[in-house]
Amino acid sequence: MCRGVISLVIIEKHTCDIDVIDARIILQTLPTGFVFILTLSGQCDRTTTQADALADLDPGVFMTFEYGGLRSFGIAAQRENQSANWHEVFQSAVVVGGWRWTFNSAYFQGILYRIKKVYYILSSIATPHDSEKLNMSYDPHPPKVSRRRGSWGPAIGVIILIILLLTWLMVTVVRGPSPISYGNDQAQSPTDLPVHQALQQHPVNISVPEGPPKVLVADPNGSGNAIEVSCTTCHATREPDYKNVTSDDLDEFHQNLSMGHGDLSCLSCHNPKDYDTLKKADGSAVSYPNVMQLCGQCHQSRYNDYLHGAHGGMTGHWDLSKGPRQRKACIDCHDPHSPAIPKMLPQFKPLDRFMDTPHPSDHQTEASHE
Amino acid sequence: MSQTPTTPSHPSAGHELEHSQHRHMVTYPKFLWKCFCAATDGGPLFYAWMIFLTAVTLVGLSAWSHQITNGMAVTGMSDHVSWGMYIANFTFIVGLAAGGVMMVIPAYLYHDHDMHDVVIVGELLAIASIIMCLLFVTVDLGHPERFWHLMPFIGRFNFPISMLTWDVIVLNGYLLINLHICGYLLYTRFQGRKPEARFYIPVVFISVFWAISIHTVTAFLYCGLGGRPLWNSALLAPRFLASAFVSGPAFIILTLYILKRLTDLPVSEKAIKTLLQILRVTICINLLMVISEMFTEFYSGTAHTASARYLYFGLHGKNALVPWIWTAVALNIIGAIVLLSPGLSKRANWIKAACVMVFIAIWIEKGMGLIIPGFIPSTLHEIVEYTPTITEWKITAGIWAFGLLVYSAALKTTVAIIRGRVSNQSQNTSPQDVKM
Amino acid sequence: MTPPPEVQDNSTVDSAGKTVSLPVIGQVSRRTALKAFGATLGIAAFGAAAKPMLEKYASMSPEEMLQRHYKELDSDERAAVINRLQDETKVRHGVDVTIRDLPPLEGVKYGYAINLSVCNGNGECMRACHKENNHDRESNQSYIRVLEMQRGSMDMEKGSTTYTHPVPDDDKFYMPVQCQQCDNPPCVDVCPVEATWKEKDGIVVVDYNWCIGCRYCEAACPYHARRFNWKAPTVPDDEINPDQGYLSNRMRPAGVMEKCTFCLHRVRDGRLPACLEACPTGARVFGNLLDPDSEIRWVLANKRVFMLKEELGTQPSFFYYFDE
Incomplete structure (x- = not known):
């Protein structure tokens, strides 16, 4: 019989649907010594079958490894466990760093016996009969040593390395993709997982602008009260001028208003029939608190985003079963007369250790030096 | 302070029968004690050298103490360059440890007799280097007192997913293997009997492959990181091995010259010649690999070359590493020319100079020249440079000094045992015998 | 810290060994005495160098040093750890904080x-x-x-x-x-x-x-x-x-x-x-x-x-x- 000491059997469940008899046939062809069986199988009972098959062939050691419930491999098997099912086998399992090492009482005895045996085989291979020939000798003319015998050592080393590498490959490289994916396809939604259900719904409070605005007409008087008037106070007596587009066109009031909302003119949105309301494109009036309807008629896609929570800031709870959520309205962030968010000065910058003092367009200035 | 190559357990089975087991109980402690005596005894030069190393070690210890008390903020590292001098030296010294095996291969695989006399020098270098490696990793930790978290069964050892756990295994394994080989050989010689092949030859063969594994695994630490394009190269592990087999033999050649001069260890010219032959081949392989890496980076010119550009030419006006790496390139090339030229490579002084040059070149190239640019630019392409602080220099010097201390003490003991001054029979060591 | 003077100390001892004849009989005894002296100095310097580090570790409580992994702690142990951390914040900062250990919600990613x-x-x-x-x-x-x-x-x-x-x-x-x-x-x-x-x-x-x-x-x-x-x-x-x-x-x-x-x-x-x-x-x-x-x-x-x-x-x- 061949004197190989370590054999490796890899069984891929998907390509090789092995049963007990196959396992026996394979194992009977192997030389004595360590037998590593790596089973790429998600099914534990399959591996048990192989362990059972092994029990007939090799008394002495039983050891099974399982990683992450997906891959498992065993090193030989013991007769006592022939009838044991998978869970019984694992009764004495120790979990170490994600690996589950299982062994029964005979494991330590067995492994010691194995180590001893392998050691003797190794040393008898590596050592010629005259053990002194390979000594660290200071004799200036030592006898020549047969090279053929000595060359077994590297072969054994290579096998050990290959096994280590394969183990590593098994565990670190052959990792499947994440079982969960989130695509447009609703069918792909992970329905097998229990989805967090909202038990008690809290409201989503959208901030509502106050009613028709008041206009401050003068500095606070002696008593400290500001003098405010509503729009209709003045506009009721004036004819609407449809030609007014910007505040520059005005000579009496609203001159400081900066207007930067596309090509819109004042009366695109303000209702000339009732200045305390707003006007949709179809001419119907909208109250000030419902201003979002007015915005939404042009900025439809933004409005749609907003309705789905993909636009506009919010605070509070993402989980409405735990508490309410407050949402901002359009005009909380956007000035309706000049809706672009004005430029801001970044106030908060990281001051990492050894980071250069920040200065504008860092890379560009340096690039120009090159 | 003194380190003696020891082996934790001694197999007592075999031809030496039961009475020998009883004998070991007496002989082994005696062996350890005599090794200790031999390692701490010597001439003025030896004392001066050891005191110097002890002092530097203590400076390093004091700096480490400072670092632990005040946090890693005393180093030059940042969230952008999160590994610095320590890991750079660690990487280099793993190579030094692996390089020691370049004496084992000719000695045991090809039964080169001249190597047999000095092979233990390489094995002791491996021991000292691994001790330094472990120290460099330890000082790099933010919480070294939590080292027990890394122990299998006691802590939570993330094996086999984390490559660092592989490194822990292979480094400690390599240390034990070499301690066993050196300890066993010295102990048998101390007893005045022949070493039994079966107790160490299999281990020697394992050590050859283990040496390759320590450096391969160390390379995998880096090349497995997809977010760091400079490291994420299949060539990294072979490059590590090639450069290890340059720096290791270069250091051993220098050691052998020193031993030849200061001690009575019989160092044959043939051993040095064999090492030189190895060096001539590996230095070319290493240069070839550096060139092919540079070609791939610069010819393709993809966005991933930023790190290499920073290293060799500087990026956005930041060029801290440029002088270093070109020094390394120059030293490497000059060293290669000296070693390969038929005339110069026959002169001992040129050989020594070339060895020093390639040693420094590899230290730069594989240490700071590999670890630091991996972080520059950062994964968000920010450029934050790294300069080691004085604390880091002190700790680094301290660890090197400690490693050399271990190496010197071990060599001292080994020479004494091999020359028969320390043995089971001898009554005492007489300092007059010792040249160094 | 102490190490730089340490160099001085030891080297004086070494040179002293060469020049001053100490009151001991015979070469070996003098060497031994010197070695013992050097070793004592070395150990003292070692202690001085490592002192801040050792003091820091000595100030840590055994519970802190030996605390196990989060996943290995049962609910009582976690509560004890959290109490300890809250007390620590109180002592160091004088602030009452609430440290909670909220479990992941079911069906949420x-x-x-x-x-x-x-x-x-x-x-x-x-x-x-x-x-x-x-x-x-x-x-x-x-x-x-x-x-x-x-x-x-x-x-x-x-x-x-x-x-x-x-x-x-x-x-x-x-x-x-x-x-x-x-x-x-x-x-x-x-x-x-x-x-x-x-x-x-x-x-x-x-x-x-x-x-x-x-x-x-x-x-x-x-x-x-x-x-x-x-x-x-x-x-x-x-x-x-x-x-x-x-x-x-x-x-x-x-x-x-x-x-x-x-x-x-x-x-x-x-x-x-x-x-x-x-x-x-x-x-x-x-x-x-x-x-x-x-x-x-x-x-x-x-x-x-x-x-x-x-x-x-x-x-x-x-x-x-x-x-x-």
Whole structure:
């Protein structure tokens, strides 16, 4: 019989649907010594079958490894466990760093016996009969040593390395993709997982602008009260001028208003029939608190985003079963007369250790030096 | 302070029968004690050298103490360059440890007799280097007192997913293997009997492959990181091995010259010649690999070359590493020319100079020249440079000094045992015998 | 410290051994005496050098030194640890804090998306993160970095984080980067001691009392999402956020890693992350990826979404999109 000491059997469940008899046939062809069986199988009972098959062939050691419930491999098997099912086998399992090492009482005895045996085989291979020939000798003319015998050592080393590498490959490289994916396809939604259900719904409070605005007409008087008037106070007596587009066109009031909302003119949105309301494109009036309807008629896609929570800031709870959520309205962030968010000065910058003092367009200035 | 190559357990089975087991109980402690005596005894030069190393070690210890008390903020590292001098030296010294095996291969695989006399020098270098490696990793930790978290069964050892756990295994394994080989050989010689092949030859063969594994695994630490394009190269592990087999033999050649001069260890010219032959081949392989890496980076010119550009030419006006790496390139090339030229490579002084040059070149190239640019630019392409602080220099010097201390003490003991001054029979060591 | 004088001491001893004849008989005895003297000096110097370190470790309680991994603690032990940490904060800062250890919610996996058409790089998210998570005040630390990117390019090489001009610049767009809570997190894989792991709700957390501080995760992370406590963070006592989570924003010790946890102490309570609430432009969307009716799912289904460095196979739970 061949004197190989370590054999490796890899069984891929998907390509090789092995049963007990196959396992026996394979194992009977192997030389004595360590037998590593790596089973790429998600099914534990399959591996048990192989362990059972092994029990007939090799008394002495039983050891099974399982990683992450997906891959498992065993090193030989013991007769006592022939009838044991998978869970019984694992009764004495120790979990170490994600690996589950299982062994029964005979494991330590067995492994010691194995180590001893392998050691003797190794040393008898590596050592010629005259053990002194390979000594660290200071004799200036030592006898020549047969090279053929000595060359077994590297072969054994290579096998050990290959096994280590394969183990590593098994565990670190052959990792499947994440079982969960989130695509447009609703069918792909992970329905097998229990989805967090909202038990008690809290409201989503959208901030509502106050009613028709008041206009401050003068500095606070002696008593400290500001003098405010509503729009209709003045506009009721004036004819609407449809030609007014910007505040520059005005000579009496609203001159400081900066207007930067596309090509819109004042009366695109303000209702000339009732200045305390707003006007949709179809001419119907909208109250000030419902201003979002007015915005939404042009900025439809933004409005749609907003309705789905993909636009506009919010605070509070993402989980409405735990508490309410407050949402901002359009005009909380956007000035309706000049809706672009004005430029801001970044106030908060990281001051990492050894980071250069920040200065504008860092890379560009340096690039120009090159 | 003194380190003696020891082996934790001694197999007592075999031809030496039961009475020998009883004998070991007496002989082994005696062996350890005599090794200790031999390692701490010597001439003025030896004392001066050891005191110097002890002092530097203590400076390093004091700096480490400072670092632990005040946090890693005393180093030059940042969230952008999160590994610095320590890991750079660690990487280099793993190579030094692996390089020691370049004496084992000719000695045991090809039964080169001249190597047999000095092979233990390489094995002791491996021991000292691994001790330094472990120290460099330890000082790099933010919480070294939590080292027990890394122990299998006691802590939570993330094996086999984390490559660092592989490194822990292979480094400690390599240390034990070499301690066993050196300890066993010295102990048998101390007893005045022949070493039994079966107790160490299999281990020697394992050590050859283990040496390759320590450096391969160390390379995998880096090349497995997809977010760091400079490291994420299949060539990294072979490059590590090639450069290890340059720096290791270069250091051993220098050691052998020193031993030849200061001690009575019989160092044959043939051993040095064999090492030189190895060096001539590996230095070319290493240069070839550096060139092919540079070609791939610069010819393709993809966005991933930023790190290499920073290293060799500087990026956005930041060029801290440029002088270093070109020094390394120059030293490497000059060293290669000296070693390969038929005339110069026959002169001992040129050989020594070339060895020093390639040693420094590899230290730069594989240490700071590999670890630091991996972080520059950062994964968000920010450029934050790294300069080691004085604390880091002190700790680094301290660890090197400690490693050399271990190496010197071990060599001292080994020479004494091999020359028969320390043995089971001898009554005492007489300092007059010792040249160094 | 002491070591430099140590050199002097020992060398004088050595030279003394050469020149001064000590009152001992015979070469060997004198050598032995000298050696003993040198060894004593060496040990004394060793003790002096290691003293600050030893004192620091001596001041640590055995419970702190020997605390086991978060996952190995039962509920009583966790309560004891949390009490200890609350007491520590009380002693050190004089502040009463509540450290909670909220478990992951069933059926929840968090997802985050940022609208790059809207984000204007004002950096208020960084400020909110900074305050919420009790970050170091000196370094303006936060878990977020906002990149100013060249329009028409995804090349970060052309980006900058140090801009200080008024934003937005017309030629730029702005991309905040924080932990992407990857489904295949390289940082978790590389940790040698399992001090960082992915929770059931997708959040990658760190056990600050288990991390050994090797910073391998920081090297492995392709998003610069991890931060190391180079020293213990300094936070003025009155600015400490008392609502703390064991796995998130409690006061961190020096020498451990930390990272964005989507404000775990808030989101597991049903609340929105601090960075989202602070965003003045409303560019951020957060929600449960497993809930088909959630906002985040609507974004994934209806917007053209991309993931940062998708080619690295990290499978982030963090998404970016443009409106047009």
